[in-house]
Amino acid sequence: MKKQVKKGELHTNNPHKGKYDFGILGDNLPELKLFIIKNPAGEDTIDFSNNQSVVTLNKALIKTYYNVDNWDIPEGFLCPPIPGRADYIHYIADLILKKKNVNVLDIGTGANCIYPIIGSQTYDWNYTASDIDPKSIDNAQKIINSNKNLKNKIKLKLQNDKNHIFIGIIEKKDRFDLTMCNPPFHSSLEEALNANKRKVDNLNKKNKTIKKGLNFGGQKAELWCSGGEKLFLKKMAKxxxxxxxxxxxxxxxxxxxxxxxxxxxILEKLGAKYKILEMSQGQKISRILAWTFN
Structure with a gap:
């Protein structure tokens, strides 16, 4: 079963539809004003190939829309695109009718802890968030500790076994309405670097100097794993x-x-029922695979 969307349309509940209001964002986070530039049409924007600009924009968005005043990530870690991350939250919210005491498990929350932030502040969901990287867990905990509205909504767990996803995280007493995950989608560092170069090339078509490296950040566990997304999904399904x-x-x-x-x-062999939810950000169509045994 597949739910289709038109290209360029974010979920109807997504507050990030349309262009960024840099006036409001700059007022809420004055340091963003240092990075605002004009595009060829004379409109406010930022240099999206500059990681510092993108991180500062994220700080402004998270403060403005999710009431989180203190958010940051270590240098080199993945800086998430907020509108797309919010879309995932709104689409899976449509799967459940339960409005109160919703418990969600976020697999691979990363140093940015972005899904628990958006989900807890938008829908008042309670989160357990796991990651295999101790540095990511440490930074996510710093974000939680420095924002009162997150302290009682998000609990972190370190996954100690790289060969497992749910095992070692879900305990016998646990009950979750939803689990969510943004899997590592590359199978090697080389593949991740090549993908990033294509992304940067697209952002700098009119520039003579192409910036090298992972401009949007990303550590091993965030961007690539042995077998890539295909093997990760297979393991998750089983x-x-x-x-x-x-x-x-x-x-x-x-x-x-x-x-x-x-x-x-694999899911059909296991007796699960599934849905495919399509999301659209600009010209890109991405998919959420949702399944249940109930």
Whole structure:
């Protein structure tokens, strides 16, 4: 079952529809004004190939829309695109009718802790957030500790076994309405670097100097893993059956549509029912695969 959307349309509940209001964002976070420039049409924008500019824009967005005053990430870590991350939250909110005491598990929360921030402040969801990187957990905990409105909404767990996703995180007493995940989508550092170069090339088509490196940040666990997204999804699907009675809906982003079929094949063998939710950010269509054993 697939729900389709028109290109360029964010979810109707997403507050980031339309262009950024740099006037409001700059007023809420004055340091953003240092990075605001004019595009060829004379409109306010920032240099999206500059990681510092993007991080500062994120600080302004998170403060303005999610009441989180203190947010930052270490240098070199993944800086998430807020509108797209918010879209995932709003689409999976449509899967459940429950409005109160919703418990969500975020797999691979990263140093930015962005999904728990958006979900807790938008829908008042309670989060357990896991990651395999101790540095990511440490920074996410700093964000939580420095914002009172996050302290009682987000609990962090370190995944100590790189070979597992849910095992070691979900305990016998746990019950989750939803799980969510943005899997590492590359299978190697080289693949991640090449993908980043293409992204930067697109942003700098009119510039003579192409900036090198991971301009949008990203550590190993955030961007690549052995076997890439395909193997990660396969492992997630198989492990989900173990916790079928403790979770209502399992969900994951799927970056490469070619990875849908093999994952769905596994889910069908396991007896799960699934949905494919399509999201659109600009010209890009991305997918959420959601499944349940209930």
């Amino acid at each position: 492990e989900s059956a173990i916790f079928s009675k403790q979770v209502n809906y399992f969900t994951s982003l799927v970056s490469n549509k070619e990875n849908l079929k093999p994952t769905i094949k």
